[in-house]
Amino acid sequence: KRLVKGWLDSAEMDLLSIEKIIDDEFLAPVVCFHAQQCVEKSFKAYSESKGQKVPRTHDVIRLYGIIESMLNIEIDRELLQKVNDLYIDARYPSELSLLPDGRPYLENAREFYNYAKDIFEQVKKEIQ
Secondary structure (H helix, E strand, O other): OHHHHHHHHHHHHHHHHHHHHOOOHHHHHHHHHHHHHHHHHHHHHHHHHOOOOOOOOOOHHHHHHHHOOOOOOOOOHHHHHHHHHHHHHHHOOOOOOOEOOEOOOHHHHHHHHHHHHHHHHHHHHHHO
16 A cells, blocks of 8 residues: 555654664754654554554554554553653753653663664564
């Protein structure tokens, strides 16, 4: 399906973008944003592949809830919640930080990248 491929391609672009900036501490929030986007688009690809209507939301918890019973992959729910919380905070400066402990460091960014990449690869395998 064209839309499934579009979602997967877009998720992969987020991963490739991360790979180009993953070593720059200053860009750690951008890495986090792209990680969230990758997870979101992966879930939307899976939803589309199952003929589900893809809701217009950035909430990966909600998206996962829609596909959870059909999707046979390992999900760290605590990390998924953290990724979900990144979306707005990564896009807009605020007095609040991206993470409870403050601005993300490369260690955090790499953790979110690895998580997003793992979800992407598992979802892609499930679709194929």
